[in-house]
Amino acid sequence: MSDKRPAPASRPIWKGEQARRRDVSEHVAHAIGLRIVAGRFPPGALLPTEHELCAELGVSRPALREGFRLLGARGMIVGRRKVGTQVRPRAGWNMLDAQVLAWHLEQEPSDAYIGRLFEARMVVEPAAAALAARRGGEGEIAAIASAFLQMCQAQAAARPDGAADPDEVADPDEVTETVAADLRFHVAVLAAADNAFLSSFGAVIGSSLMAAFRLNWRSHASAPELSLAQHEAVLAAIRDGDADRAGSSMRALLESAGEDARQALARVVQASDKLD
Incomplete structure (x- = not known):
């Protein structure tokens, strides 16, 4: 009987390179995706040529094409023979994709958004909620109560100190925990609600809350007592x-929060106009 044992499988040397190329392609998707969301490349527009984008972003053609693939999978661009790569209409974008939502939130959210x-x-x-x-069950309701x-x-x-002074700036770290x-x-x-489809809606909820709370706290327009009372009413009913x-x-909670976010956005825009 031979005492030779098979050598342990070594990690392929291309694994690290593969991960690096994936990071670069995600950087490409992020850079171009942000420009599309910001309107620099509006729907219907052609992106610059591959040569131009590779030079501008400092990436290889394979990394650029992989970035294009990521954007195409999100419904944001489409390649057309003898035409080029074109930005698709917003209606075709996957707005439930976490990255697409994040790109929107890196811009100042608009009233429409x-x-x-x-x-x-x-x-x-x-x-x-209904x-x-x-x-x-008890566990699910306990999780709502804990939150x-x-x-x-x-x-x-x-x-x-329990103050509700709208000019008081709250601790940013504590605001983050509130969100x-x-x-x-x-x-x-x-x-x-015990429905997997509804649970997946959490990405939209998260982005909505981040955008709204960022506006509320930047403009010092929060109404914590009302918000807490409305959340408590939902918990009690469940x-x-x-x-x-x-x-x-x-419904009442969302109507109040939505109106608060819109008013806060108006104040932020007004303050920005004054600075200009």
Whole structure:
């Protein structure tokens, strides 16, 4: 019997190169995707030639083409023979893709963008809250309650003296925790609805909350007491198993949050105009 043992499989030397090329292609997709979202390359426009983009971004042609593939998979561009690479209409973009949402949020969100996000939430979340009231078990409801408690704690830490002075600037770290807790609350409601399709809507909810809260805190326009009371009303209705009240409470919460975000955006734009 031979004592020779097979040599351990070594990691292919191209693995590191493969990862590096993937990072570069994602950088390409990010750079071009941001320009498309910002309107530098509007729908219907042709992108610069591969030669021009490779020189501008400092990447190889294979990395550029892989970046194109990533953007094409998100519905943002399409290659046409003898024409070039063209930006597709916005209606064809995959707006539920986390990266597409992130690119939008790297720009200053517009009133239309905020409005569409809250419009989508208004379609989904009241129905999810009603389902959560019907189907939510003890564990799911406990997760919603835990997120609400974390919201209360984060708000208290952000304004330790309980002041509601709109000119007071809250601690950015605590504001971030408030956003995270609020997101956990809404994601927990979606999970309690016991519907995998609704749960996947969390990416949209997350982006909506980040955009809205960023505006609210930048303009010092938050109304924490009202927001907490509205979240508590949703929690209470789900706990009581009252589907109608859960849906209407979530609708009221979203209407208030959406209006607050729109007003905050107007104040930010007004302040920016004054600086100009």
